[in-house]
Amino acid sequence: MDTSELDPGEHQRRQDRPGGGPLSEDTRPGEDIPHRPRDARGTRARILHAAGAVFAERGYEAATVRDIAGRAGVNQALIFRYFGSKKALLTEVMAQGGKQQLGSTPPDRLFETALRGVLADGGKPGWDRMLAVYLRSIGSADAAPDTVRALGEEYAAALAALSSADDSKLRAQLAMAWLLGIGLMRVVVGQEPLASAEPDEICGHVLTALDSLLRDGEVPGDRAGEQRPDERP
Amino acid sequence: MDTSELDPGEHQRRQDRPGGGPLSEDTRPGEDIPHRPRDARGTRARILHAAGAVFAERGYEAATVRDIAGRAGVNQALIFRYFGSKKALLTEVMAQGGKQQLGSTPPDRLFETALRGVLADGGKPGWDRMLAVYLRSIGSADAAPDTVRALGEEYAAALAALSSADDSKLRAQLAMAWLLGIGLMRVVVGQEPLASAEPDEICGHVLTALDSLLRDGEVPGDRAGEQRPDERP
DNA sequence: ATTATCTATAGATCTATAGATAATGC
DNA sequence: ATTATCTATAGATCTATAGATAATGC
Numbered sequence: 138m139d140t141s142e143l144d145p146g147e148h149q150r151r152q153d154r155p156g157g158g159p160l161s162e163d164t165r166p167g168e169d170i171p172h173r174p175r176d177a178r179g180t181r182a183r184i185l186h187a188a189g190a191v192f193a194e195r196g197y198e199a200a201t202v203r204d205i206a207g208r209a210g211v212n213q214a215l216i217f218r219y220f221g222s223k224k225a226l227l228t229e230v231m232a233q234g235g236k237q238q239l240g241s242t243p244p245d246r247l248f249e250t251a252l253r254g255v256l257a258d259g260g261k262p263g264w265d266r267m268l269a270v271y272l273r274s275i276g277s278a279d280a281a282p283d284t285v286r287a288l289g290e291e292y293a294a295a296l297a298a299l300s301s302a303d304d305s306k307l308r309a310q311l312a313m314a315w316l317l318g319i320g321l322m323r324v325v326v327g328q329e330p331l332a333s334a335e336p337d338e339i340c341g342h343v344l345t346a347l348d349s350l351l352r353d354g355e356v357p358g359d360r361a362g363e364q365r366p367d368e369r370p
Numbered sequence: 371m372d373t374s375e376l377d378p379g380e381h382q383r384r385q386d387r388p389g390g391g392p393l394s395e396d397t398r399p400g401e402d403i404p405h406r407p408r409d410a411r412g413t414r415a416r417i418l419h420a421a422g423a424v425f426a427e428r429g430y431e432a433a434t435v436r437d438i439a440g441r442a443g444v445n446q447a448l449i450f451r452y453f454g455s456k457k458a459l460l461t462e463v464m465a466q467g468g469k470q471q472l473g474s475t476p477p478d479r480l481f482e483t484a485l486r487g488v489l490a491d492g493g494k495p496g497w498d499r500m501l502a503v504y505l506r507s508i509g510s511a512d513a514a515p516d517t518v519r520a521l522g523e524e525y526a527a528a529l530a531a532l533s534s535a536d537d538s539k540l541r542a543q544l545a546m547a548w549l550l551g552i553g554l555m556r557v558v559v560g561q562e563p564l565a566s567a568e569p570d571e572i573c574g575h576v577l578t579a580l581d582s583l584l585r586d587g588e589v590p591g592d593r594a595g596e597q598r599p600d601e602r603p
Numbered sequence: 604a605t606t607a608t609c610t611a612t613a614g615a616t617c618t619a620t621a622g623a624t625a626a627t628g629c
Numbered sequence: 630a631t632t633a634t635c636t637a638t639a640g641a642t643c644t645a646t647a648g649a650t651a652a653t654g655c
Contacts, residue, residue, distance in 0.1 A: 175626060175633050198431040201617065212635050217619060272508070275558055289561055304571070310555060310564040311575055318551025322543060325508055328522055331543040338537070342544055346579045408607050408652060434643065445609050450645060 172210055181219045183209040189230050193266050196273035197227055227274065231288070234267030244295045248312060248351070251292070252343060255320040256336035269324050272317070289313065300351055308350050315343060405443055414452045416442040422463050426499050429506035430460055460507065464521070467500030477528045481545060481584070484525070485576060488553040489569035502557050505550070522546065533584055541583050548576065 172183060187209035191200045202223055206213040220226040242250050255268055296309035319339065323332045331339075405416060420442035424433045435456055439446040453459040475483050488501055529542035552572065556565050564572075 177633065180633080196431075198429075202619090203617080212633095213618095214620080214636085215634065218633085223618065275505070275508075275554065286559060286561060289559065293561075304563075304567075307563050307567050307571070308575065310561060311552065311572065314551035314555045314564065315548045316551065317554055318547035318549065319544065321508065321550055321554065322547045326519060326522065328519060328526075328543060330537075330540050331547065334540050338540070339544065342541065342583055346583050350575055350579050410607060413607080435645090436643080445607095446644095447610085447646080448608065451607085456644065 177219075180209075180211055180215060184211060184216055184219060184226070185230060185233065188226050189234065189266050189270065192227060192230060192274060193269035194273075197270075198274075202226075227270075230270060231267055234270070244298055247292070247295055248316070248347075249340065249344060252316055252319070252340060253336060255316055256323070256339060268317075268320050272321055272325050296351065312347055312351055315347070319343070410452075413442075413444055413448060417444060417449055417452060417459070418463060418466065421459050422467065422499050422503065425460060425463060425507060426502035427506075430503075431507075435459075460503075463503060464500055467503070477531055480525070480528055481549070481580075482573065482577060485549055485552070485573060486569055488549055489556070489572060501550075501553050505554055505558050529584065545580055545584055548580070552576070 172179065184205065188200075188205045191205045191208055194200070195204070202216050203213050205226075206216055216223070216226060220229065293306060293309045293313050296312060297305040299305075300308055302308060319331070322328050326332075405412065417438065421433075421438045424438045424441055427433070428437070435449045436446050438459075439449055449456070449459060453462065526539060526542045526546050529545060530538040532538075533541055535541060552564070555561050559565075
């Protein structure tokens with residue numbers, strides 16, 4: 138139950154896997170992380186890496202520990218040895234991917250950076266892959282609950298600091314919601330033309346539309362009640 | 371395999387279920403639709419109704435046919451008799467809920483109507499419940515594929531007709547994406563303050579921000595490349 | 604006699620665990 | 630001797646089906 142703190146190490150070489158369980162077709166074990174035999178640290182990192190990819194592709198429920206083990210090129214039992222449970226593995230995957238970007242980006246660039254992360258190819262690890270994991274696993278009621286919500290709160294809080302409006306947090310969350318929705322359409326649904334549109338074009342539209350929402354103090358039209366886009370100037 | 375075309379009938383009375391499988395705690399069979407014994411039409415409708423609720427609550431994968439049967443107050447085997455498979459049941463649930471609103475709403479009111487549907491309590495059947503089903507089941511790769519995408523296309527197409535821009539379809543899909551994202555945050559994630567915010571307030575923000583995106587022909591700032599909200603007037 | 608409903612179960616998963624095996628460090 | 634890894638399997642699901650039962654219509 139206790140696994141003596143293992144950090145992922147370097148990510149260099151590559152090597153054929155030794156023994157092995159059954160692999161499904163699209164399972165290519167050990168993409169980036171080297172597979173030295175009997176290297177606990179490396180094995181753990183390989184599992185974490187593979188889990189990110191499989192969760193992102195299939196979602197939490199549909200992904201099986203055997204899928205993950207297969208892609209990592211390790212035995213399925215090691216997942217439980219190193220992470221305890223499938224759920225704990227998901228938690229760790231998300232925690233790792235999410236914090237990464239938040240700390241290293243200044244607030245006023247956070248939204249665009251995150252948006253561009255969503256718009257980039259959802260292949261590489263980090264924020265964009267974590268978003269795919271999030272989107273595909275979100276339906277599973279209690280799968281990713283606290284980790285994910287907490288992370289969202291942090292992003293929203295950082296964004297909210299940009300606005301002086303009294304409902305700045307709401308505004309920030311609306312912006313985050315748009316970001317998630319765009320990710321949903323592109324990464325998960327793949328609806329055209331959005332799915333293949335240029336990141337720059339999407340970015341232009343979204344940032345223009347959000348500009349006043351995120352920066353202004355005054356609400357452009359706030360007589361709450363009948364708010365429609367019918368009225369032309 | 372062939373089940374002689376049954377329409378759901380009226381929705382009035384209520385009655386205690388007769389025989390019965392095991393029920394989980396929060397399973398209250400037969401909310402709206404009456405349960406006359408040996409009424410195939412009614413039983414089918416009850417299953418459809420219960421499926422909408424359970425799929426919306428738990429998502430496609432986590433929902434089991436026994437959950438659904440339990441809530442409908444019918445035997446689990448009847449689901450396969452009337453719908454063939456769990457997947458076919460999902461398809462029918464979504465198809466029923468989605469088309470409902472699209473036909474009966476004029477295009478220029480479609481977005482606000484749909485948005486207000488998302489913002490309303492996700493309890494009652496129809497669009498808002500279908501959206502919850504969608505959001506919670508979307509991670510399941512091929513669960514709701516064609517029905518859902520086709521429906522989204524129709525909505526986007528109707529919206530796109532409002533704009534004269536050459537990328538009007540992209541703009542419309544961006545708007546739809548926001549709508550989905552907001553639904554995701556409220557219905558599924560339940561992140562505050564967004565989850566409890568007044569529909570009118572959210573509507574005001576969103577419609578204001580989207581106004582130019584959906585109506586204008588010219589793109590406010592379209593030199594695709596470096597588009598940031600840094601530049602203040 | 605027809606047909607809606609129920610019982611019982613096949614068959615295929617999937618997570619998780621217990622304990623055997625084998626490669627390293629001493 | 631330590632510990633990373635593997636084998637084998639318990640135990641708990643879940644979808645789907647085959648066939649029995651029982652309520653209606655004639």
